[in-house]
Amino acid sequence: xxxxxxxxxxxxxxxxxxxxxxxxxxxxxxxxxxxxxxxxxxxxxxxxxxxxxxxxxxxxxxxxxxxxxxxxxxxxxxxxxxxxxxxxxxxxxxxxxxxxxxxxxxxxxxxxxxxxxxxxxxxxxxxxxxxxxxxxxxxxxxxxxxxxxxxxxxxxxxxxxxxxxxxxxxxxxxxxxxxxxxxxxxxxxxxxxxxxxxxxxxxxxxxxxxxxxxxxxxxxxxxxxxxxxxxxxxxxxxxxxxxxxxxxxxxxxx
Numbered sequence: 541x542x543x544x545x546x547x548x549x550x551x552x553x554x555x556x557x558x559x560x561x562x563x564x565x566x567x568x569x570x571x572x573x574x575x576x577x578x579x580x581x582x583x584x585x586x587x588x589x590x591x592x593x594x595x596x597x598x599x600x601x602x603x604x605x606x607x608x609x610x611x612x613x614x615x616x617x618x619x620x621x622x623x624x625x626x627x628x629x630x631x632x633x634x635x636x637x638x639x640x641x642x643x644x645x646x647x648x649x650x651x652x653x654x655x656x657x658x659x660x661x662x663x664x665x666x667x668x669x670x671x672x673x674x675x676x677x678x679x680x681x682x683x684x685x686x687x688x689x690x691x692x693x694x695x696x697x698x699x700x701x702x703x704x705x706x707x708x709x710x711x712x713x714x715x716x717x718x719x720x721x722x723x724x725x726x727x728x729x730x731x732x733x734x735x736x737x738x739x740x741x742x743x744x745x746x747x748x749x750x751x752x753x754x755x756x757x758x759x760x761x762x763x764x765x766x767x768x769x770x771x772x773x774x775x776x777x778x779x780x781x782x783x784x785x786x787x788x789x790x791x792x793x794x
Contacts, residue, residue: 588756595755604753606635606691606707609642616640616711623693625752626700626728627735631773636665636690644687644712649677651688652708654701655720656727659692668692669719692719695735697727699745724794731790732782740793 595601602621610617617639623632644650653659653670661668674688691704701720708716725732729745739745751757784791 592754592756595759601755601758606704607640607711610639614642616642618691622704623700625749626696631735633694633696635693636660636668636670638689640687640689640711645685648685648687649714650712651686651715651717652691652705652713653688654705654708654716654718655692656696656723657692657694658722659719660690660694661692662694665690669717673717695723695727696720697723697730699729699749700727703749725784725791726779726782731788731794732779732784734778734782738790740790 602624603619604622604625605619606622607616608619609615618635618637620634621632623634627633651673653673655669659669661671665671668690670688670690670692674686677684677686677688689708691708693700693704696704698720701718705716724730727733728735729737729739731738739748752761
C-alpha cells in the first residue's frame with residue numbers, strides 16, 4: 541500500500557506583502573487636498589513664470605510703461621508702443637515725444653499734463669496746451685524753472701490715463717494738470733468705442749489691462765484674436781456708426 545503523504549498547509553499571503561521594498565503610505569485627508577491644491581496652482585504658476593521669462597529673453601512683445609529709458613543717456617522719453625495695450629495695432633495712438641531727466645533737478649518744478657487730443661495738441665502738438673502753459677508760467681514766474689511734460693494722448697479716457705498717471709508719479713511730479721472727460725464714451729472699453737469690446741465691469745477692465753502688460757498676455761491677445769478694428773485712423777468719422785443714445789443703459793456704467 542502506498543504511504544500517505546503528510547498534508548501541506550498552504551499559507552495565503554497578501555499580494556501587497558509580496559511586493560519588494562517598503563510599503564507605500566496612502567495620502568488621505570487634508571494632505572490629499574493640499575497636494576491637489578498645489579498641483580492646481582503651483583505647477584501652472586511655474587509654467588507661466590517660465591513662459592514669461594522665455595518670451596522676454598527672446599525679445600517677444602513690447603514695453604508697456606509710458607516712459608522708457610533713452611539709450612546712452614541718463615533720461616527718459618515716451619514709449620511709442622504704450623498705446624498697443626489699448627488700441628488695435630494698426631491704429632494705436634502714440635504719445636508726444638519728450639525728454640525727461642532721470643533725476644529731477646532740485647530747482648525745477650515738474651508738471652505733467654494728462655488728457656486726450658485737446659490736451660495733447662491735435663493737430664499740431666507744437667501749439668498744444670502744455671506748450672502754452674509752459675510759456676505762461678515762464679512769463680509769470682521768471683525766477684523758477686518749469687518742466688511741463690505732455691503726457692496726453694489722442695482718444696484716451698480714464699482707463700488709459702490711470703496707468704499714465706501712475707508712471708508719471710514715479711518721476712517726482714510737483715503738479716498734475718488734467719483736462720479730460722470727453723472721451724469716456726468713445727475711448728477704450730467705453731460703450732461707443734471702436735477700439736475693442738465694451739465692458740461694464742471695472743475689475744475685468746483692470747485685469748485685462750494688467751494682463752496685457754505681460755509678454756504672456758500679449759501673446760494670448762495675438763493668438764486668440766485681439767480686436768483688429770479699422771485699418772486706418774479716420775478721427776471722429778470712425779464713430780459715426782457707433783453712436784450711443786443718452787438713455788442707453790451702458791451709459792450708467794461709463
